Amino acid sequence: MTVANGEVTREVPVMPGGQRVLGHALEFGRDPLALFQRAREHGDVARIRFGPFCFYVLNSPSAIRQALVGEGRKLGKGLNFGRAKRLIGNGLVMSEGESHHRQRRLMQPAFHRAEIARYVARMRDVAVPRISAWPDGGTLALDREMRSITLTVLIRTLLSSDIDADAIDEIERLLRVLLSELVARGITANVPGLAWVPTRSNRRFSAANRRLRALLTGIIDGYRTVGADHGDLISILMRARDDDTGAGMTSKQLRGEAATLVIAGSETTGNTIAWACYLLAQHPQIQERLQEEADLVLDGTDASYETLSKLPFTRAVITEALRLYSPVWILPRRALVDVELGGYLLRAGSRIFFSPYALNRDARLHHDPGRFEPDRWATDYSRSDMRAAFFPFGQGIRNCIGEGFAWTESTLLLSAVAARWQLRLADGATVHPVVSSTLVPSELPIIVTRRR
DSSP: OEEETTEEEOOOOBOTTOBTTTBTHHHHHHOHHHHHHHHGGGOSEEEEEETTEEEEEEOSHHHHHIIIIITGGGEEOOOOOHHHHHHHTTSTTTOOHHHHHHHHHHHGGGGSHHHHHHHHHHHHHHHHHHHHTSOTTOEEEHHHHHHHHHHHHHHHHHSOTTSOHHHHHHHHHHHHHHHHHTTOSSGGGSOGGGTTSOOHHHHHHHHHHHHHHHHHHHHHHHHHHHOOOOSSHHHHHHHOOOTTTOOOOOHHHHHHHHHHHHHHHHHHHHHHHHHHHHHHHHOHHHHHHHHHHHHHHHTTSOOOHHHHTTOHHHHHHHHHHHHHTOSOOOEEEEESSOEEETTEEEOTTOEEEEOHHHHTTOTTTSSSTTSOOTTHHHHTOOHHHHHHHOOTTOOGGGSOTTHHHHHHHHHHHHHHHHHHEEEEEOTTOOOOEEESSSEEESOOEEEEEEOO
C-alpha cells in the first residue's frame, strides 16, 4: 500500500505477460505499439519491466495531462539518447528546468503568428514547384518524398536565400545523413560511452556531425560580423534577448537549436502528410471532398497565410491523420521528486512512459477509433474535450514550440497536393506503421495522376 495525499491507494498493477528475466522487453522489441495498447486494459497506470528496470505506463488522458501540465515541473524529459545529445546538445528538446524555460523564452518570438505568416511565402516557393513537378502517372515513395520536402522547407526557412546555394545544399545533404543514422540499430549507437567504437554507422554520423557544426558555425559567425537581418529564422533567434539578463544565445546554442528545429520539424510534419495521403488514397470519397475544398478556396492559386484558415476540412483530415498515426508514438518522463499521477504515488527516479498512439485509439475516448473519419472533429468534440484527451503537440511546459509552424506547413502542403493530384495506393502495397524516432510507414508507393 502507498500513502498519497493522506489517502491509501493500491500499488500500481503489474501488466501480465512479462517473462521472468526480461520482463516485457521482448514484447516491446517485437511490437511496442501493441504492448502500449494492451497496457490500457490494466488501469490508468500500469507497471511494466525491462529486465531489472520498472517503467510506469500512463494510460488515461487525465493521468497524462497531470504529467504534462499539472505536475509537469516535477518530471524530467526522461531518456536522452546519445546521438541526439551529440547532435543538438542541451537545446530546447534536451534541456530541463530553468535552462529549458530560458531557451523557450528566447525562441518564442521566432514562432509568433506574424513571423509564421512571413514564412509562408518561403514554404510555398519551396514546396509548390516540387509538388507540381511530380511525374503524371508515376509512382512515388511518398513518405520519403514528403520528408524530403519538409526538410528542404525548414532549411530554406532557417537560412536566408543570401547564403551560398552550395552551402545550403550541403547542409541539407548532411542532415539527411544524420537523420538516417540518428536512431540506428545496435547497442553502440546510443550509448554515449561507446560512441567511439569505429563502426561504419558511428564514423558516418561523426563525420557528418563535424561538418555540419563547421558549416553552421561559419554561417552564424558571418551573420554576427555583418550584423544585418537576413529575414530568416536564424536572424530572429540571434536577435532574441533574455528579459532578465539581456543575454542572447551563444553560437553553440544557436547551432544546436537550428539542428533541433530541422530534425524535429521535418520528420514529424513529413510523416503526418505522408500518412494523410495514405488515408486519402484508401478513402476516395474523402479525397474528393478535400479536392473540392481546395478548388473552391484556392481557385487555381497557391495558398496564402490568409487562405489557409479557410480550409477547415483540410485541417480536419490532418487532425485525423495525427490521431491515427501520431508521429510521436511514445514520450518518456522521469520523476524528479515524488509525484502523484492517476491516483498513485510514484517515487523520485521513477521511469514513466505514455503513448499518444495508444491513447488516440482508445474506444473510451473516440468512437470507432480505428476508422478514418475527419468529420468527427467538427461534430464530436468540444474545445475542452480536445484539450483533455487529444494533444498531438503535447501540452504544458513542453508543448511543441513549433505547433503553429507545423499546422501552417501541413495545411499548405496537403492543399497543394489536393489541388493538383489524385492519389492511389499502388497494387500489392502492404502499409503498416513502423516505430523509429517517429512513426513511419513500412512503405508508401503512391500513384499520382494529375487532375488538371
